[in-house]
Amino acid sequence: xxxxxxxxxxxxxxxxxxxxxxxxxxxxxxxxxxxxxxxxxxxxxxxxxxxxxxxxxxxxxxxxxxxxxxxxxxxxxxxxxxxxxxxxxxxxxxxxxx
Numbered sequence: 001x002x003x004x005x006x007x008x009x010x011x012x013x014x015x016x017x018x019x020x021x022x023x024x025x026x027x028x029x030x031x032x033x034x035x036x037x038x039x040x041x042x043x044x045x046x047x048x049x050x051x052x053x054x055x056x057x058x059x060x061x062x063x064x065x066x067x068x069x070x071x072x073x074x075x076x077x078x079x080x081x082x083x084x085x086x087x088x089x090x091x092x093x094x095x096x097x098x
Contacts, residue, residue: 025031
């Protein structure tokens with residue numbers, strides 16, 4: 001039991017020393033400058049991601065509009081062909097009645 005207590009106390013002392021050093025060095029000018037650089041880089045990344053998302057949204061909207069126009073044109077062509085076929089069938093039916 002004595003060994004585990006002494007190991008615990010040694011670990012606690014080493015951890016405390018490392019924590020104190022880390023806290024001390026995190027308050028230096030270099031650390032503050034690094035924090036500022038990281039913050040600026042993250043802001044740039046967020047702006048680029050927002051711009052990219054807007055560009056993708058615009059392109060998707062354009063593509064869906066073009067697709068809808070093509071489908072509408074194709075549907076109109078099919079409707080015209082169906083109307084022509086209907087007229088031919090009615091003409092053939094009238095001819096058959098005569």
